[in-house]
Amino acid sequence: MNKITTLFNIRYPIIQGGMIWCSGWELAAAVSNAGGLGLIGAGSMYPETLKEHIKKCKAATGKPFGVNVPLLYPQTDEIIKIIIDEKVPVVFTSAGNPAKYTAFLKDHGITVVHVIANKKFALKAIDAGVDALVAEGFEAGGHNGFEETTTMVLIPSVREVCDIPLIAAGGIATGAAMYAAMALGADGVQTGSRFVASEEASAHINFKKKVVEAGDGDTYLTLKKLVPVRLLKNEFFRQIHELEMSGASREKLAEVLGRARAKKGMFEGDTKEGELEIGQVAGLIHEILPAEKIIENLVREFNETSERMSGMKI
Amino acid sequence: MNKITTLFNIRYPIIQGGMIWCSGWELAAAVSNAGGLGLIGAGSMYPETLKEHIKKCKAATGKPFGVNVPLLYPQTDEIIKIIIDEKVPVVFTSAGNPAKYTAFLKDHGITVVHVIANKKFALKAIDAGVDALVAEGFEAGGHNGFEETTTMVLIPSVREVCDIPLIAAGGIATGAAMYAAMALGADGVQTGSRFVASEEASAHINFKKKVVEAGDGDTYLTLKKLVPVRLLKNEFFRQIHELEMSGASREKLAEVLGRARAKKGMFEGDTKEGELEIGQVAGLIHEILPAEKIIENLVREFNETSERMSGMKI
Numbered sequence: 001m002n003k004i005t006t007l008f009n010i011r012y013p014i015i016q017g018g019m020i021w022c023s024g025w026e027l028a029a030a031v032s033n034a035g036g037l038g039l040i041g042a043g044s045m046y047p048e049t050l051k052e053h054i055k056k057c058k059a060a061t062g063k064p065f066g067v068n069v070p071l072l073y074p075q076t077d078e079i080i081k082i083i084i085d086e087k088v089p090v091v092f093t094s095a096g097n098p099a100k101y102t103a104f105l106k107d108h109g110i111t112v113v114h115v116i117a118n119k120k121f122a123l124k125a126i127d128a129g130v131d132a133l134v135a136e137g138f139e140a141g142g143h144n145g146f147e148e149t150t151t152m153v154l155i156p157s158v159r160e161v162c163d164i165p166l167i168a169a170g171g172i173a174t175g176a177a178m179y180a181a182m183a184l185g186a187d188g189v190q191t192g193s194r195f196v197a198s199e200e201a202s203a204h205i206n207f208k209k210k211v212v213e214a215g216d217g218d219t220y221l222t223l224k225k226l227v228p229v230r231l232l233k234n235e236f237f238r239q240i241h242e243l244e245m246s247g248a249s250r251e252k253l254a255e256v257l258g259r260a261r262a263k264k265g266m267f268e269g270d271t272k273e274g275e276l277e278i279g280q281v282a283g284l285i286h287e288i289l290p291a292e293k294i295i296e297n298l299v300r301e302f303n304e305t306s307e308r309m310s311g312m313k314i
Numbered sequence: 315m316n317k318i319t320t321l322f323n324i325r326y327p328i329i330q331g332g333m334i335w336c337s338g339w340e341l342a343a344a345v346s347n348a349g350g351l352g353l354i355g356a357g358s359m360y361p362e363t364l365k366e367h368i369k370k371c372k373a374a375t376g377k378p379f380g381v382n383v384p385l386l387y388p389q390t391d392e393i394i395k396i397i398i399d400e401k402v403p404v405v406f407t408s409a410g411n412p413a414k415y416t417a418f419l420k421d422h423g424i425t426v427v428h429v430i431a432n433k434k435f436a437l438k439a440i441d442a443g444v445d446a447l448v449a450e451g452f453e454a455g456g457h458n459g460f461e462e463t464t465t466m467v468l469i470p471s472v473r474e475v476c477d478i479p480l481i482a483a484g485g486i487a488t489g490a491a492m493y494a495a496m497a498l499g500a501d502g503v504q505t506g507s508r509f510v511a512s513e514e515a516s517a518h519i520n521f522k523k524k525v526v527e528a529g530d531g532d533t534y535l536t537l538k539k540l541v542p543v544r545l546l547k548n549e550f551f552r553q554i555h556e557l558e559m560s561g562a563s564r565e566k567l568a569e570v571l572g573r574a575r576a577k578k579g580m581f582e583g584d585t586k587e588g589e590l591e592i593g594q595v596a597g598l599i600h601e602i603l604p605a606e607k608i609i610e611n612l613v614r615e616f617n618e619t620s621e622r623m624s625g626m627k628i
Binding site: 183225303 | 434468470490498530531535620
């Protein structure tokens with residue numbers, strides 16, 4: 001038992017990151033059934049789709065699960081209403097102002113966690129009354145902070161100002177990294193990338209295979225003039241990154257990015273022209289596994305690392 | 315005793331990174347006397363200056379110390395000759411091909427370590443016969459790799475292909491981070507930034523004060539079209555970074571950078587117009603301390619973290 005397992009009433013302090021196009025009800029339910037906390041990623045769902053995923057998730061698991069809500073979409077009010085109506089026990093908010101919904105969600109008995117990438121927003125989220133924080137480092141996949149602070153530096157920095165439960169994200173796909181994150185001051189971890197390469201992820205099999213094939217240095221943070229996003233290096237990445245480095249305007253970048261790039265890559269499997277959001281840690285992910293096995297490995301590796309480090313003094 | 319302390323015949327597996335303008339004989343000798351491995355940074359020294367520093371270092375400590383040699387300067391042959399003549403026991407090479415000097419240095423009984431930032435160069439250095447590797451993450455100060463892999467991901471990635479002693483660098487200024495790095499697979503750590511804010515560093519006091527004042531998000535990796543370098547955000551940084559983001563050519567960037575920017579900032583103390591190379595971890599460095607106290611803190615914090623994590627199972 002630690003602060004995270006107590007807060008969410010789960011067995012292991014392992015959160016499956018809520019991701020667009022990858023984490024529907026099947027993944028969330030599988031993770032929760034295996035003792036972690038599964039999150040449905042609402043970012044890529046219409047309200048009606050989300051409602052369906054929540055209903056299916058409730059049918060598939062009796063364990064706690066949550067929904068990740070990026071606060072940047074016009075339909076957020078509607079989404080929050082569905083979450084409350086469906087009595088989802090946990091909400092992770094990201095990409096927006098934590099002050100907007102935290103009190104409202106908590107009034108409905110929901111545990112609220114906010115994702116941050118710097119100290120300033122950590123303080124803002126704590127002020128808003130969140131129950132826990134996810135501090136996400138530069139190495140994480142998908143949308144990312146402007147400061148580019150890595151997990152190694154971000155976790156102790158946030159810990160300096162944070163007394164509430166702290167979840168580390170970014171660069172974590174093994175039990176050893178989980179143990180390292182907790183040595184740095186985290187109470188638990190969130191990993192998205194590791195679960196993209198799971199059997200239950202709704203990601204297209206082409207994308208899952210690309211994640212497994214990815215090696216050292218195969219992702220990069222780009223689109224810094226819009227919102228920084230970490231992508232697998234493919235044809236689309238090279239095109240947009242070259243544009244950015246040549247000094248292209250926000251407008252030009254947005255035009256080339258177009259609409260539905262992420263869906264095209266991650267959900268429809270166009271690994272050349274689509275946007276493939278994944279963390280640096282893809283280089284350490286070598287096979288597609290069932291979510292249950294992923295949790296089992298994380299736990300085993302964590303305990304092995306603990307054994308190896310046990311009593312180490314210098 | 316571990317692989318690193320055995321290799322260098324030192325007490326603690328803590329290396330003080332060799333840095334331009336910051337790590338002369340006084341710092342290196344102080345670190346070695348305190349039980350770590352001090353490194354003189356040859357990168358900012360003329361051969362004659364380096365010779366003087368080596369002689370003074372030998373007079374100031376009977377303990378092993380080393381010299382860091384970036385392999386990109388025209389006078390490298392001359393520098394290597396001085397190191398051999400002066401019987402320096404350890405050489406760290408960086409920023410160049412490890413095949414060039416490793417065998418030659420080892421033939422003279424010198425322990426050779428090479429600094430890398432990706433798996434490919436790790437393999438190249440191992441092939442060249444180095445005795446150990448420093449794997450340096452994206453969060454590190456000064457010159458940095460193109461792949462931008464963070465310490466959290468780089469250490470386990472390199473560990474996958476590396477059986478020789480492995481030293482983690484980047485994001486490490488506390489004993490907790492040192493412990494985390496070792497949980498990730500490192501045998502020891504190198505920290506430059508923490509020692510910039512030491513009494514013995516040859517850095518200008520203005521620069522040391524800036525490091526201590528720096529907070530979360532106050533450094534950034536820039537000049538990616540030349541050689542990526544992590545700088546403290548000051549007037550010079552803002553000028554050059556804006557230029558880069560507007561699509562300026564390598565030539566234009568080199569022209570604005572000019573010569574001796576790093577000396578101006580770090581050694582002469584012009585914190586506005588000079589180049590201030592420091593790691594993200596500056597945000598976790600809160601006071602200027604004697605090198606001996608820094609080592610003492612790292613050791614104490616490491617052992618405290620070990621105690622805190624002891625027997626943790628999930």
